[in-house]
Amino acid sequence: MKIIQFLPVVIVLAALLLSAGCTGPSDPGVGIGDGATPPSVTPTDTPADASADTPEETSAAACTFEHLTGRTDTHLSTGDSCYFETHTPIEFLNDLRTHPDEPVMVLDVPEGWITHEDAGLLMQEIDSEEPAAPVVSPISSYWPYNQTSTVGNEALFLLEGYRAGQYPPELCSLYYFNPNRTEMKLWWNTTGQWE
Numbered sequence: 369m370k371i372i373q374f375l376p377v378v379i380v381l382a383a384l385l386l387s388a389g390c391t392g393p394s395d396p397g398v399g400i401g402d403g404a405t406p407p408s409v410t411p412t413d414t415p416a417d418a419s420a421d422t423p424e425e426t427s428a429a430a431c432t433f434e435h436l437t438g439r440t441d442t443h444l445s446t447g448d449s450c451y452f453e454t455h456t457p458i459e460f461l462n463d464l465r466t467h468p469d470e471p472v473m474v475l476d477v478p479e480g481w482i483t484h485e486d487a488g489l490l491m492q493e494i495d496s497e498e499p500a501a502p503v504v505s506p507i508s509s510y511w512p513y514n515q516t517s518t519v520g521n522e523a524l525f526l527l528e529g530y531r532a533g534q535y536p537p538e539l540c541s542l543y544y545f546n547p548n549r550t551e552m553k554l555w556w557n558t559t560g561q562w563e
Contacts, residue, residue, distance in 0.1 A: 431450040431451050431454055432451065436451060436472045436473055436474065437467060437470045437471070437472055437473070437501070452477040452478055452481055453478055456486060457481065457482045457483075457486040457489075457490060457526050458486060458489050458490070460526075461490070461493065461500070461519065461522055461523060461526065463501075464500040464501045464503070464517075464519070464522050465498060465499075465500050465519050467501050468499035468500050468501050468516045468517075469501070469516065470501055471501060471502050471503070471504050471511065471512050471515075472501045472502070472503050472504070473503075473504055473505070473506050474503050474504070474505065474535070474536050475505065475506055476534070476535070476536075477529075477535045481535065482526060482527075482529055482530040482535060484563055486526075486530070487527060487530045487556075487560060488561065490523045490526050490527050490530075491523075491527070491552075491553075491556050491560075493519055493520060493523035494520045494523045494524050494527070494549055494552060494553075495520050495549065496518060496519035496520040496523070497518050497519075497520060498518060498519040498520075499516045499517075499518060499519075500516065500517050500518055500519045500521070500522045501516065501517065501522075502515060502516065502517040502522075502540060502541045502542045503517075503522065503525060503536055503540065503541040504539070504540045504541070505536055505538075505539045505540065507539065508539035508540050509539075510539070510540055510543070512540065512542050515542060517541055517542060520549075521541060521542075521545075521547065522541060524547035524549065524552060525537065525538075525541040525545060525547070527552060528545070528547065531555070531560075
């Protein structure tokens with residue numbers, strides 16, 4: 369009988385978790401109701417590069433930026449720590465800059481990946497309006513079809529990750545991530561640069 373008493377609580381928690389994804393207005397021509405389906409994020413045992421012949425080739429493919437923009441159905445099984453272990457936040461931001469047309473999926477990064485020195489370099493980019501790829505968590509319920517971000521927004525997203533102690537700090541870098549450049553500059557000038 370006690371299990372039945374907790375059933376409504378479990379249902380409410382499940383509904384909250386399902387609605388906690390990064391949602392927002394999407395392109396009216398794409399999405400639910402038009403037959404389009406969002407990318408699958410179901411873990412599989414398929415290697416990141418199905419054409420790779422050896423474990424070394426498969427591992428090397430997982431270390432590339434293209435792995436982060438690649439097939440989402442293999443992303444969770446192969447992870448993305450290899451890329452982030454071999455690339456700095458500034459290199460990642462430059463990759464986002466050079467590939468603005470495809471959202472980038474990031475599950476997580478190694479602890480301490482964004483350093484104080486990186487934060488100083490990222491502060492120099494926060495006003496850039498240059499196009500960049502948006503960053504999306506594989507557990508986000510929103511996928512930014514045909515949308516780009518800016519280098520400044522992605523630098524702010526990385527800085528928020530530095531401040532929060534985890535990256536990505538939100539489920540996606542668009543819509544519900546509404547950075548305040550003035551507040552970020554004030555934080556950096558009063559606290560951040562002295563940490």
